[in-house]
Amino acid sequence: xxxxxxxxxxxxxxxxxxxxxxxxxxxxxxxxxxxxxxxxxxxxxxxxxxxxxxxxxxxxxxxxxxxxxxxxxxxxxxxxxxxxxxxxxxxxxxxxxxxxxxxxxxxxxxxxxxxxxxxxxxxxxxxxxxxxxxxxxxxxxxxxxxxxxxxxxxxxxxxxxxxxxxxxxxxxxxxxxxxxxxxxxxxxxxxxxxxxxxxxxxxxxxxxxxxxxxxxxxxxxxxxxxxxxxxxxxxxxxxxxxxxxxxxxxxxxxxxxxxxxxxxxxxxxxxxxxxxxxxxxxxxxxxxxxxxxxxxxxxxxxxxxxxxxxxxxxxxxxxxxxxxxxxxxxxxxxxxxxxxxxxxx
Amino acid sequence: xxxxxxxxxxxxxxxxxxxxxxxxxxxxxxxxxxxxxxxxxxxxxxxxxxxxxxxxxxxxxxxxxxxxxxxxxxxxxxxxxxxxxxxxxxxxxxxxxxxxxxxxxxxxxxxxxxxxxxxxxxxxxxxxxxxxxxxxxxxxxxxxxxxxxxxxxxxxxxxxxxxxxxxxxxxxxxxxxxxxxxxxxxxxxxxxxxxxxxxxxxxxxxxxxxxxxxxxxxxxxxxxxxxxxxxxxxxxxxxxxxxxxxxxxxxxxxxxxxxxxxxxxxxxxxxxxxxxxxxxxxxxxxxxxxxxxxxxxxxxxxxxxxxxxxxxxxxxxxxxxxxxxxxxxxxxxxxxxxxxxxxxx
DNA sequence: TTGTATGCGTTATCAT
DNA sequence: ATGATAACGCATACAA
Numbered sequence: 001x002x003x004x005x006x007x008x009x010x011x012x013x014x015x016x017x018x019x020x021x022x023x024x025x026x027x028x029x030x031x032x033x034x035x036x037x038x039x040x041x042x043x044x045x046x047x048x049x050x051x052x053x054x055x056x057x058x059x060x061x062x063x064x065x066x067x068x069x070x071x072x073x074x075x076x077x078x079x080x081x082x083x084x085x086x087x088x089x090x091x092x093x094x095x096x097x098x099x100x101x102x103x104x105x106x107x108x109x110x111x112x113x114x115x116x117x118x119x120x121x122x123x124x125x126x127x128x129x130x131x132x133x134x135x136x137x138x139x140x141x142x143x144x145x146x147x148x149x150x151x152x153x154x155x156x157x158x159x160x161x162x163x164x165x166x167x168x169x170x171x172x173x174x175x176x177x178x179x180x181x182x183x184x185x186x187x188x189x190x191x192x193x194x195x196x197x198x199x200x201x202x203x204x205x206x207x208x209x210x211x212x213x214x215x216x217x218x219x220x221x222x223x224x225x226x227x228x229x230x231x232x233x234x235x236x237x238x239x240x241x242x243x244x245x246x247x248x249x250x251x252x253x254x255x256x257x258x259x260x261x262x263x264x265x266x267x268x269x270x271x272x273x274x275x276x277x278x279x280x281x282x283x284x285x286x287x288x289x290x291x292x293x294x295x296x297x298x299x300x301x302x303x304x305x306x307x308x309x310x311x312x313x314x315x316x317x318x319x320x321x322x323x324x325x326x327x328x329x330x331x332x333x334x335x336x337x338x339x340x341x342x343x344x345x
Numbered sequence: 346x347x348x349x350x351x352x353x354x355x356x357x358x359x360x361x362x363x364x365x366x367x368x369x370x371x372x373x374x375x376x377x378x379x380x381x382x383x384x385x386x387x388x389x390x391x392x393x394x395x396x397x398x399x400x401x402x403x404x405x406x407x408x409x410x411x412x413x414x415x416x417x418x419x420x421x422x423x424x425x426x427x428x429x430x431x432x433x434x435x436x437x438x439x440x441x442x443x444x445x446x447x448x449x450x451x452x453x454x455x456x457x458x459x460x461x462x463x464x465x466x467x468x469x470x471x472x473x474x475x476x477x478x479x480x481x482x483x484x485x486x487x488x489x490x491x492x493x494x495x496x497x498x499x500x501x502x503x504x505x506x507x508x509x510x511x512x513x514x515x516x517x518x519x520x521x522x523x524x525x526x527x528x529x530x531x532x533x534x535x536x537x538x539x540x541x542x543x544x545x546x547x548x549x550x551x552x553x554x555x556x557x558x559x560x561x562x563x564x565x566x567x568x569x570x571x572x573x574x575x576x577x578x579x580x581x582x583x584x585x586x587x588x589x590x591x592x593x594x595x596x597x598x599x600x601x602x603x604x605x606x607x608x609x610x611x612x613x614x615x616x617x618x619x620x621x622x623x624x625x626x627x628x629x630x631x632x633x634x635x636x637x638x639x640x641x642x643x644x645x646x647x648x649x650x651x652x653x654x655x656x657x658x659x660x661x662x663x664x665x666x667x668x669x670x671x672x673x674x675x676x677x678x679x680x681x682x683x684x685x686x687x688x689x690x
Numbered sequence: 691t692t693g694t695a696t697g698c699g700t701t702a703t704c705a706t
Numbered sequence: 707a708t709g710a711t712a713a714c715g716c717a718t719a720c721a722a
Contacts, residue, residue, distance in 0.1 A: 009699055020709040025701060034707075054463035055409065056699035058400045059714050066465070068443070075425050075626075083419065084448065096460070098413070098443030103429065115441070118399035120411070226630055259630040281420075285571055285604040287632075354715055365693040370717055379691075401715035404698050 008048035017044035028052060058119075066096045067123040067308065070112040074101035076224070076252055077280040079127065082149070082301035086125060089305035093313070095122070104190075106130060113138050116145060123312050125149060125304045129193040129224075143320060147308040149300055151194040157320045159307045161300050165195060165277070168293040168327030169202025170209075172275045173247050175291070175329055177210055179336070181245035181273055187232040187257055189224035189249040196221070199249045199277070218243070222253065229256025233264070243272060245335070251276035251283055251292055258286065258334070273335040277327075288333035296325045353393035362389035373397060403464075411441045412468040412653065415457040419446035421569070421597055422625040424472065427494070427646035431470060434650035438658070440467070449535075451475060458483050461490060468657050470494060470649045474538040474569075488665060492653040494645055496539040502665045504652045506645050510540060510622070513638040513672030514547025515554075517620045518592050520636070520674055522555055524681070526590035526618055532577040532602055534569035534594040541566070544594045544622070563588070567598065574601025578609070588617060590680070596621035596628055596637055603631070603679070618680040622672075633678035641670045 010028075014021040017040045027033050027041045044050070058064040069086055071079035087097045098121070102108025109128050113135075116124050124146045128135065131152045139146055140157050147159040176184050186203045189196045200219070207214050220235045222228030229248060233256075237243065248254035254276030261268050268274050268288055276283065276292040283290030303323055310316045355373075359366040362385045372378050372386045389395070403409040414431055416424035432442045443466070447453025454473050458480075461469050469491045473480065476497045484491055485502045492504040521529050531548045534541045545564070552559050565580045567573030574593060578601075582588065593599035599621030606613050613619050613633055621628065621637045628635030648668055655661045 010701095011699080021700085022702085022709055022711095023707085026708090029701080032707095037707085051459075051462040053404075053699050054460075054465050055400055055403045056714090057701075059398075059404050059716090060699080060701045062714075064400065074419075074428065074444070075422065077420065080420050080425075084446070087446065087448075096465075098445065099419070100443065101429070101432065103432075114396075115399075117396040120399050120441075226626070230630065256630065259632065262632050281571070282627075285575065285601065287604065287607050355717095356715080366716080367693055367718080368691085371692090374717080377691095382692090398715050401698090402717080404700090405715080405717050407698075 007053075008050040009053070010050070012048055013041065013044045013050045016048060017041045063312075064119065064122050065094055066098065066121045067125065067312075068098045068100055068112060068115060068121045070100045070102055070109055070124060070126045070128075072102050072108075072127060072129045073104050073224070074099065076250075076278075077282065078251070078278040078295070078297045081280070082127075082297045085298040085301035086305045089302055090309065093309050095309065095312075102128075104129075106132070109135060110138070113142065116142055123147070123308045125301075125308055128152070129190065129195060131194065144311055145308075147304045147311075149304045151198065159304075159311065159320050160322045161303045161307065161325070162322070163295045163300060163325045163327055165293075165295060165327065166198040166202040166205070168277060168295060168329075169199040169247070169249075170206040171202075171327065171329045172277065172291075172293050173203050173206035174210075175331065176245045176247065176273055176275060176335060177206065177212075179245075179273060182212070183218070183240070183243050183245070185218045185236045185240070185243050185246040186220070187229055187236065187246060187248045187253055188219065188221045189228065189253060191221040193224075195224075196249060203247055224250055224252060226252050226256035226259070229253035229258075230260045231256075233257050233260035237264070245273040245275075248274065248276045251278040251280045251290060254290055254292070254334075255282065255286065258290070269334050269337045273337070275335050279330055283332065291332045291335035292330050294328045294330055296327065299325055352398075353395040354398070355395070357393055358386065358389045358395045361393060362386045408657075409464065409467050410439055411443065411466045412470065412657075413443045413445055413457060413460060413466045415445045415447055415454055415469060415471040415473075417447050417453075417472060417474045418449050418569070419444065421595075421623075422627065423596070423623040423640070423642045426625070427472075427642045430643040430646035431650045434647055435654065438654050440654065440657075449474075451477070454480060455483070458487065461487055468492070468653045470646075470653055473497070474535065474540060476539065489656055490653075492649045492656075494649045496543065504649075504656065504665050505667045506648045506652065506670070507667070508640045508645060508670045508672055510638075510640060510672060511543040511547040511550070513622060513640060513674075514544040514592070514594075515551045516547075516672065516674045517622065517636075517638045518548050518551035519555075520676065521590045521592065521618055521620060521680060522551065522557075524590075524618060527557075528563065528585070528588050528590070530563045530581045530585070530588050530591040531565070532574055532581065532591060532593045532598055533564065533566045534573065534598060536566040538569075540569075541594060548592055569595055569597060571597050571601035571604070574598035574603075575605045576601075578602050578605035582609070590618040590620075593619065593621045596623040596625045596635060599635055599637070599679075600627065600631065603635070614679050614682045618682070620680050624675055628677065636677045636680035637675050639673045639675055641672065644670055 010021050010024050014024045090097045127149045136156050143158045204214050220232045222232040279292045279294035355366050359369045435442045472494045481501050488503045549559050565577045567577040624637045624639035
């Protein structure tokens with residue numbers, strides 16, 4: 001009944017140990033102090049089960065030693081990989097990471113920014129699919145406490161780690177062309193998002209640079225999910241059974257597509273080659289294994305953590321810093337069968 | 346250069362609006378107040394871009410309105426599903442959820458409990474694979490602010506939502522037996538964990554209740570991961586090519602196993618039937634689709650959120666509450682081919 | 691309705 | 707080395 005015992009505060013400890021709160025505080029926060037009093041204080045702390053109130057401490061110190069990572073959808077393993085890296089990186093520097101999923105809700109990012117402004121966290125690493133003008137303005141306002149992973153306008157004054165995903169997409173399609181594929185479909189993610197834009201750009205560039213016509217009928221817009229990939233296959237195939245490859249805007253889409261293709265009895269890669277983007281672990285064990293473009297999620301996570309934490313720790317110049325990584329094509333089974341076509345006149 | 350402007354506090358707003366901080370506070374926290382002053386205060390807030398400092402507010406209110414969910418490994422989609430449910434549930438009641446992954450590190454749970462004791466969060470929902478005596482003691486000490494999802498000793502005085510996973514496992518194996526399978530292998534997860542124990546129990550019970558001998562050679566212990574499932578297949582098959590089914594301790598293991606079986610040219614389910622546990626989404630689109638036992642992750646998440654939040658909101662009796670859900674067998678392609686054996690003498 | 695003043699539990703400054 | 711005390715920014719009980 002009476003276990004609603006109040007938690008001990010620093011003054012309880014001080015009283016118990018017969019010293020001042022100043023002394024207790026010093027001993028709690030530094031190793032300093034003469035062995036004699038140290039002993040007494042530590043005993044008192046143990047007896048009373050004293051744990052410093054982090055809220056009060058944060059208020060006084062003006063820092064919570066806590067950061068958050070905001071991802072569009074935690075169901076996508078690529079963000080999980082990124083989160084794990086960042087968590088490790090943060091922990092090493094004495095920060096805690098909490099993970100927030102925007103669940104594809106644009107309000108999710110704003111919600112996280114509220115957290116920052118309310119001082120719930122010291123900093124934010126934010127992956128946004130669709131950085132609206134309004135969002136970017138808010139981000140700039142709190143620059144110095146935030147790092148954006150992904151594309152934000154070039155001139156935005158925020159720390160930013162990006163990847164040349166247009167180049168990555170182009171490389172993927174080029175790889176399909178190199179393999180002899182000529183009718184290459186494209187299943188894109190959620191229209192209006194930055195990643196959808198860059199991938200589309202890469203797809204078109206690859207075709208154009210090879211003197212090929214971009215057939216809009218071979219492009220379908222879906223969403224960044226397995227269901228999206230699954231459904232898009234039917235739309236893509238309607239009247240296009242000459243298709244010999246599909247480039248998917250990310251791996252999750254690719255797995256949805258792969259599933260649907262198999263249901264339809266279409267061989268991958270024998271009939272249709274498949275390439276995704278992100279390089280999630282599943283691609284290494286699926287059947288067939290999935291060719292993809294690594295966007296270096298862990299690497300970007302690590303870089304973002306470094307940028308943010310350096311700034312929080314005070315060791316960063318005023319100017320926003322931008323760093324860009326280069327994607328890497330990873331060829332696996334889903335795209336390896338070579339197909340020889342007639343060389344176009 | 347001079348954008349390091351200090352954030353406005355409530356007294357700045359009060360000064361600007363020409364009212365007392367009491368008035369400002371009231372207007373910020375309630376809708377009350379006469380239109381006249383309300384207007385002035387709201388304007389001042391807008392002008393100064395005032396956002397209440399949540400740390401100070403928490404200190405005063407003695408509550409952060411923040412909870413956390415601790416999962417063993419965020420790479421397992423079943424926890425993602427649970428997290429999403431809890432996040433929704435929490436938001437509805439004005440709480441924020443932050444997700445922490447213990448990354449299979451037993452220290453991860455302790456770390457989260459530290460957070461609770463430091464008052465970083467008001468409450469904790471914790472999924473532990475291996476609740477040590479020490480951990481349970483800590484959990485009991487902070488009961489009233491914590492809810493455990495998963496098995497903790499029956500007599501532990503903590504809110505607890507559990508699932509009869511032994512029964513679920515037994516049902517899965519019974520299903521394989523009903524399908525005519527007789528040599529059923531078992532790929533278990535990390536030895537020493539509670540889930541590994543209950544699944545093993547269910548597996549054995551099913552065989553025994555059918556008067557079948559439990560062949561220890563058909564049981565391998567791995568870990569709760571795809572890699573674990575993948576590797577275990579070889580160990581299981583060594584000298585046991587008469588195997589006609591495998592029960593996997595969870596879906597992630599099952600997918601690893603499925604991959605390896607296909608590499609070996611072993612048909613699923615034609616030669617070896619496969620059943621997992623958890624019912625992650627991937628099982629609906631894999632080839633073949635995966636038979637599994639739903640452990641009702643979302644449902645358990647919802648219940649846990651309810652138990653915890655009710656307690657935090659003050660509307661809960663003193664006694665710890667235990668709720669148990671019943672798993673549900675979901676038959677899909679990976680176990681459906683019927684095999685007729687000779688009826689044993 | 692509005693203003694004042696105290697406390698939430700720390701840390702940090704300044705004497706001692 | 708140690709002790710007293712003033713913030714940190716907000717909420718609230720109480721007074722006006």
